Amino acid sequence: MAITTLPAVRPNRVFRTDPTDLWRPVDFLHRRASEPVDASSVAFFRIAFGVVALIAIVRFFAYGWIDQLYVDPLHHFSYVGFEWVRAWPAPWMHLHFGALGLLAAAIILGWRTRASLILFAVGFTYIELIDKTTYLNHYYFISLAALLLAFMPHDRAWSLDARRSGWSGWTPIWTVWALRVQIALVYCFAGFAKLNHDWIVNAAPLRFWLPQHAHLPIVGPLLDETWVAYAFSWAGAAFDLTIVAWMLWGRSRPLAFVVLVVFHLITGQLFMIGVFPYMMIAASLVFFSPDWPRRWLSRLRRQSWSADARVVRPTLSVERSWIARIAVLIALGVLAVQIVVPLRHYFYPGSVQWNEEGYRFSWRVLLTEKVGHVEYRVTDEEGRTWIELPAEYLSPLQAERMTTQPDLILATAHFIRDHYAHFGNDVEVRADVFVSLNGRPVQRLIDPTINLAAEAQGIAAKSWVLQPVAE
Amino acid sequence: MARRLNTPSCRFTALLSLMTIGAALLLAGCSSDVTRRDVATSLTEQVIIPRYEAAAESSAAMNERVRILVSDPTAGRLEAARDAWREARSDWSRLQAYTFGPVMELRIPSLVDWWPIDEDKIHEALARPTISAEDVRETFAADQRGFSALEHLLFADGDSALDRLQAGDDAYGQYLTALAEVIADAIRQAADDWSGDYGQAFSGSGDRAISENLAVADLVRVPVFLTETVGDMQLGVALGITKPEADPSVIPEGNAGAGVDNLEQQLRGIQDTYVGTADGRGISDLVAQLSEDADQRMRNALNEAIDAIEAFKRDGQSLNQLLETDPDAVSEARAAIKAAQIILNTEVVSLLGVTIGFSDNDGDS
Structure with a gap:
């Protein structure tokens, strides 16, 4: 396939080259997105993702969910357009999950990372497409994150692939921002979804859920109080709506992360939401400076992180190619889809909480x-x-x-x-x-x-x- | 660092924080709200244990009456044994709303309450040279024992039971006494467990303390299943509502014609746990804290269902007779039971956060 290569330009000249050039913003985005940053944050995300995915798969085996959810039912609730997706018969379904576990391990190790991520994304999404009753927001997140990671370079740091191909230690900045945006979408839509009468004015459903934990020592009696349900509801909405901003702002980031950890640990203790809290805690570390894992490791080793010979900043050389432009447009398209899908319920009459039309894939977490x-x-x-x-x-x-x-x-x-x-x-x-x-x-x-x-x-x-x- | 923490503003902040936490805990401590533990404890002490004790006593009395009847059969003693059966059966039916814990662990329903019975197998058993309580407990099938098998023998056509006993039919007498003894022993065992370790655990004390959430879940879940059983699997099938063809044989009612009383007692058992005693607590207290309207709807639905069944008593007909003579009235009573089931299974379950289906799956929506 022939690739048209456009002449490279200096970043501060992008808008001066030709004011009528409609590709200017796209080229500008491409150039900005290609700036190299430390790859260790993305590598950490990949490893943490693999660990959480592996735990999720192990839980399927441990709790007998493979039979219970996929093998035993006489019927499955298919998604429209995906009626052809069928569960494997008994031993193959277990093997499928076993294979997903191995792929998760491969993702952790960074072995054939791209192929492992693609296979994991396809295999896990297949599982999720079998039956609508098994839909969970965090499984949706796992599918999206796996797919996103599959497009990123993983042969740069902390992977067997990097060891084989040569460790550069750098990754384009878009990889970091893609993950941040993906996480931001979860929090923002979860926050917007909480801005409804039930949540804000009636403190529902927390008013019914929290008293179930009134037996807990010390805090238990508080959870039985109505005002605590209101405090949790409002604080939860405020948290979801603003945490991304606090995490993006350097000065507030450390405290925001502490709040984030506390928030997710509390929800993890109070509600049966599986690996979701731990996934979000680990994922949110991507909001820190891209080099934070290497800094921390250096601190642990008591050496200067910049002393690492492998982290020499590469020279920025971005070419204006049609492939790059298409890639930018696809990325913007994916972002647009991810914004429209959670909002699609506005196209249906009535309340989404009541008719549930447009409820799934909308990050409506612990809401009803x-x-x-x-x-x-x-x-x-x-x-x-x-x-x-x-x-x-x-x-x-x-x-x-x-x-x-x-x-x-x-x-x-x-x-x-x-x-x-x-x-x-x-x-x-x-x-x-x-x-x-x-x-x-x-x-x-x-x-x-x-x-x-x-x-x-x-x-x-x-x-x-x-x-x-x-x- | 230490000096900075010792500044007046820091001391003030620390003091304010401590006061806030203290006030919150004090508020929580002074709360007048009824807790799930209060309800589980109150229901255990004031409803469940007394009801199990009552059932154990009435089944022991029935056992004694049957023994007296078999030792010296007379028409008066037959009538006394039948009355004792009715009372014991009635008390047992009332327990159906609390059939969890020892009753299920000891598989007591298969010893005490099984429907339908197999009349052929019961008559085959009567051909044995001897029948002991151990035989009934260990070798007989569930459809050859329990209240219904005893009813079949004790309320056999006319006075045929008396005739057989007076004619010296030893197997008949032995089967009667063995059935009554097994029933009485089984209910006594459940009552003792409730009065002892299990009752303590259900109230939240002892080594095997049951969490208050699980306790409340049991107290809601079993009534949901009971209303579903009665409404869909018994009355629904008998009326031809939940099956294409009506099938009255699913109604657990024999010659004693105790079906109406069974229904009433089962509903009153649900009311026991929902409302509690006058000076005690019930599920109602928990629901009312969250929604007084929902609580009132549940109370009304239970009252209406009980009223509908009670109305049958005035006719003096058995449930099977009513199904033939006045199916519309039975259908209305079923509708009242279903209305109670729906409120219980939706509003009450929702407000209390009870999981009915024993699901251990994650959920995040």
């Missing part, structure tokens, strides 16, 4: 206490009607998660329809779904007159989802 009760009324061709319960078709986790999510309620109706169709019975399926959201009185979620067997699955707004009655 929602419990539902679902029964299906099945009517056959002879006009006989009876009730079917979701538990007859689904695993316990699926049956629990589907009760509040309209797309899963529809999919279960289709499982029932298909079950009877298999025996030659054409049935209609209607649902009686009662949901309580953030402590509100229970209300119907689905129009009980609608034959869900005839409704199509998809991303279009669901007209049969009832809007909540105002209090």
Whole structure:
């Protein structure tokens, strides 16, 4: 493939070369993004990511989740467009997770890092695409981070690849900023999502969750207090909305990091959120100066970090190529997608917390206490009607998660329809779904007159989802 | 450094911090809120243990009445044994809202309460030369023992039980006494465990103390399952609501016709744990702290369900008779039970953060 190479320019001349050149901002971004910085921060992120990913995989084995979530269920809730993604049969699913564990180890060691990251990203995303009921924000983050890391150079520092190809110790600054932006998106959207009436005015759902920990020593009785729920709610929103700014500002960064660690350790203790807190603590270190790991190591070794012979700053030489321009545009496109996707719920009528249209992939973390009760009324061709319960078709986790999510309620109706169709019975399926959201009185979620067997699955707004009655 | 910390402003800041923390802890200490531990302890002491004791005593009384009947069968003694069965069965039904802990660990339901029974196997057993309590406990199947098997023999058509006993049918008498003895022993064992180690653990003391969250989860979870069992798997199936064809045989009711009382007692058992005693605590106290409206809705739903069942008692019909003569009324009663189940399974579960499905999966949304 022929590559068109454009003449190199000095950074302070970029905007002076040709005012009519529409590529000026792109070239400017490319040049700025290519500035070399110490690679140790990105290397640390890669190692920490590998460790957290490995722990996540080990937990799947330890808790028996591979069988429980992927092998045992009779049905899986597929994502629209990904119906072709199916779980492997029993031994292969375990082998798949075993392979992911090995890939995570390879990522830690930096062995064939790019290939390992690509395979891990594909393999882990495949797992996540099998069943919507297993969706977790932090698994989504793992997939995104793996994909992002796969495009970065990892043969620069602290990897077996670097040892083989020669240790440069430098990486383009975009690698650091790409990770920072990815983390910033999580915090900012999590913060924006908290700016709602329930969270701010009612302190819900923390008002219901915190008293569950009233038995803890010393702080326990405090957690039973309503004002503490308000304090936690407001502080949580303020934390999510501002922590990125505090972490970016050098003077506030050390204190902000202490707050961040305390925040995540507390949430890790109070809620069942798996590896998420530890992942965010480790990931947030990327906000420190890119050379922080090398500085710390040097301090530990009691030597000057600059004395490291391998960290000689390379000469900046950036060429204006079409590939570079396309890469910048793709990066901007990915960023735009990551901003639009969490906001897509605005295209649907009603409250996202109630109808959950656009809820996933939106960084809406620990935001909702929602419990539902679902029964299906099945009517056959002879006009006989009876009730079917979701538990007859689904695993316990699926049956629990589907009760509040309209797309899963529809999919279960289709499982029932298909079950009877298999025996030659054409049935209609209607649902009686009662949901309580953030402590509100229970209300119907689905129009009980609608034959869900005839409704199509998809991303279009669901007209049969009832809007909540105002209090 | 030390000198800097000793400045007046530092001392003031430290003092202010200590005062703030102290005030917060004092506020927390003075809180009048009812805790989950208070509820678990109160329900253990004032509801669960007394109810298990009552069930143990009435089943012991039933055992004694059956023994007297078998030793010297008369019509009066048969009637007394039947009354004792009704009372013991009623007390056992009331315990269904607290069937966790020893009852499940000792597999007591398979010794005491199994439906449907296998009448053929029961009659085959009567052909044995001797039947002991040990035989019933160790070698009989669950569908050959328990209250329902005893009901089948004790309330056999007309006075056939009396006829057989008076005719010297030893196996019949031995089976009756063995069944009553196994029931009485099993419930006594559960009652003793609740009065002893398990009750202590459930109240949060002792080496095996159960966390207050788990205790409250059990107190909510079992009533959810109970309402689901009664509403969907029994009344729902019997009425043809949860299956295409009605099937009244799923109603655990034999010749004694105690189905209505069973239902009422089961619901009252749920009410026991929800409301608690007049001077004690119940789940209601925890719910009301978070939402008085939700608490009132739950109380009302339970009252309406109990009222609907109580209304059947005035007719004096068995549940199976009612299913034939007045299925609409039974359907309405089922709807009332389902309404209570939905509030329990959504609002109460949500407010208390109870996990119904025993899920240990992570969740971050």
